[in-house]
Structure formats: C-alpha cells, structure tokens
Amino acid sequence: MGIANRSVGDGGSSLAHVALEMLIEWGVLLRPDKQGSPRYASQELLPRLGRLARGEDPELPGRLRLAAHLCGDDCLRAINGDIQHIKELQKVLGFRRMQLNPTKANQASGWKAVEAAANLRKLSEAMPELELILQVNEETQELFRLLFKGDVPPPANLVVLLDASCGLGLAPTSWSPPEGVRRFGFAGGLGPSTVLPQLEAMSRACEANYKDAVVWIDMETHIRSKDSGRDIFDLSLVRVVAQKVAESGWLLKSNL
Numbered sequence: 001m002g003i004a005n006r007s008v009g010d011g012g013s014s015l016a017h018v019a020l021e022m023l024i025e026w027g028v029l030l031r032p033d034k035q036g037s038p039r040y041a042s043q044e045l046l047p048r049l050g051r052l053a054r055g056e057d058p059e060l061p062g063r064l065r066l067a068a069h070l071c072g073d074d075c076l077r078a079i080n081g082d083i084q085h086i087k088e089l090q091k092v093l094g095f096r097r098m099q100l101n102p103t104k105a106n107q108a109s110g111w112k113a114v115e116a117a118a119n120l121r122k123l124s125e126a127m128p129e130l131e132l133i134l135q136v137n138e139e140t141q142e143l144f145r146l147l148f149k150g151d152v153p154p155p156a157n158l159v160v161l162l163d164a165s166c167g168l169g170l171a172p173t174s175w176s177p178p179e180g181v182r183r184f185g186f187a188g189g190l191g192p193s194t195v196l197p198q199l200e201a202m203s204r205a206c207e208a209n210y211k212d213a214v215v216w217i218d219m220e221t222h223i224r225s226k227d228s229g230r231d232i233f234d235l236s237l238v239r240v241v242a243q244k245v246a247e248s249g250w251l252l253k254s255n256l
Contacts, residue, residue: 024242025065027218028093031072031107038231039220046092053094067097067133075100075108081119083126090130099133099161102140109139117146124155133185136160136178148181161218163187171198175205183214191222192240199250 028049029040036042041049051057052064068089070078077085079102086098102108102116120143124132132155136144148154160181164172171189175198178184186202199217206213223241225234 023065024238025067025097025216027067027069027099027220028095029069029071030074030089031070032074033072033107039224039233050092050094053096066093066095067099068093068095069099069101070108071101071106072108075102075106076111078123079108079111079116079119081122083123086123086127086130090127095130097131097133099135101135102143103135103137104139113142113146116143117150120147120158121152121155124158128157130157132158134158134160136162137164144178148178159183159185161185161187163218165189175202177206177210177213182210182212185216185218187218189222190217190219190241192237192244194222195219195241196244196248196250199245 028046031040034040035046048057049064049066052060053066055061055063074085074089078098078100089095090098100120102111120132120134134140134144134147144160147158148160160178162176162178162184163186164170165188171194175186186198190198195217202215202217206215219241223234223237224231225237226232
C-alpha cells in the first residue's frame with residue numbers, strides 16, 4: 001500500500017528532500033479561484049513544482065512524484081471533456097496522476113453523469129500515459145456505476161479514490177473496497193494518530209478478495225497545523241506518519 005499526501009502549496013526545497021527519502025506522492029490541489037490561498041499552490045510555485053516533477057531543477061536531484069487534484073473550474077473542464085486544458089496543466093506540472101473531485105464541497109457540481117462518463121472515457125483515451133483518479137462518494141456513485149459497472153469496461157488508466165467525506169478529513173465507520181476494481185485508494189480521517197489502526201482495518205477489509213489489488217492511502221486535513229493562525233501543510237506530521245508506517249513493519253506483513 002502506498003502513501004499519498006495532498007496539498008503541496010506551502011513548501012519548497014525541504015518538501016523535495018523529504019520526498020526523495022520516501023516513496024510518497026505529493027498532491028497539488030488545483031482550483032483557479034483559490035490558487036495561492038492555503039492548501040492551493042500559487043501560480044508562481046506551479047512551474048517550480050513542474051521542474052521538480054520532471055527532474056529539471058538544478059538544485060535538487062531526482063524527481064518529485066506529483067498528482068494533480070482537480071477542484072472547481074479545473075475539475076469541471078475535465079468532466080466536460082476539455083482535453084487541451086488538461087494537457088496544458090500537465091505540461092506545467094508534469095504530474096503522472098490526476099484526481100477528479102466533482103462534488104459540491106469542491107465547487108465542481110452540476111454535471112450530468114452520462115455526459116461526464118463519456119467525456120472521461122475520451123480523456124482517458126487521449127492521455128493513456130496519465131492515470132485518472134475518480135473520487136467516489138455519494139455524489140459520484142452514478143458516475144462510478146456508468147464507468148465501472150456498465151457493458152463497456154472502464155478505461156485501463158482510470159482508478160478510484162474512496163472518500164465518503166469529500167475531502168473533509170472524516171473517517172468512515174468501515175472501509176469497503178470497490179467491487180471489481182483492482183487499483184484504488186482510501187481517504188478520510190487519516191493522520192499520525194490514526195494511520196496504523198486504520199491500515200489494519202483496511203487490510204482486514206481487503207483480505208478476502210483483494211490480495212492482488214494495488215491500494216494507496218490519501219491524507220490532507222490531519223497533516224496540517226496552525227502557525228500564527230495560518231493553516232499550513234506540516235512536513236513534520238508527514239514525517240511522523242511515514243516513520244510510524246516504516247517502523248511498524250506494516251508494509252512487510254500486509255496482505256495488500
């Protein structure tokens with residue numbers, strides 16, 4: 001099980017050093033009306049992150065593993081089939097994966113499931129090198145059904161993130177793997193104090209039928225802290241999570 005952490009909007013070189021030490025994917029929240037505010041990287045920072053993702057930064061070796069997490073108008077443009085816009089975003093950021101958050105909480109609602117499903121199939125086909133992640137929750141269930149449960153198989157590069165709280169950092173009462181999907185992520189309420197028991201709960205949920213699945217976890221809310229009243233992405237909390245997982249030996253003993 002991999003670890004994915006979100007909201008790379010507040011850091012610079014120190015973030016990259018941590019990433020090179022650990023197999024962590026860093027998510028960049030994209031929403032045009034919010035860029036530069038807490039949780040959203042500024043427009044000035046995005047090209048620097050792109051250089052780090054492509055290994056083009058002369059100050060730092062290696063590459064930063066990035067995923068774009070689309071909200072607001074950026075998400076709606078993807079849902080509406082604006083392939084060129086997504087290609088332009090990828091050119092700037094160099095991300096390998098892209099998560100779609102088409103919910104009211106992320107200011108990306110009002111779409112029609114049938115049209116959105118058709119558009120996402122076209123986007124997946126146009127960009128086969130990009131892995132698309134659909135955030136699955138109550139609002140996106142119909143879209144998920146059309147893409148994964150219909151007569152036509154889902155695109156090979158389309159996967160899901162199960163996040164019932166729509167990014168609000170609330171843990172579900174239980175973890176339920178998506179039937180028939182072999183690559184997916186879990187999110188909700190994960191952080192330094194909860195990661196190990198929740199990993200055990202996820203492992204139990206996947207033990208019977210998902211031993212061959214590729215699973216990752218995603219966290220944001222509980223790896224942030226307050227600094228002089230500012231809501232900031234806290235690398236020290238990321239380190240705590242990574243160290244707890246590594247020292248527990250969980251990755252070696254897990255059936256996932």
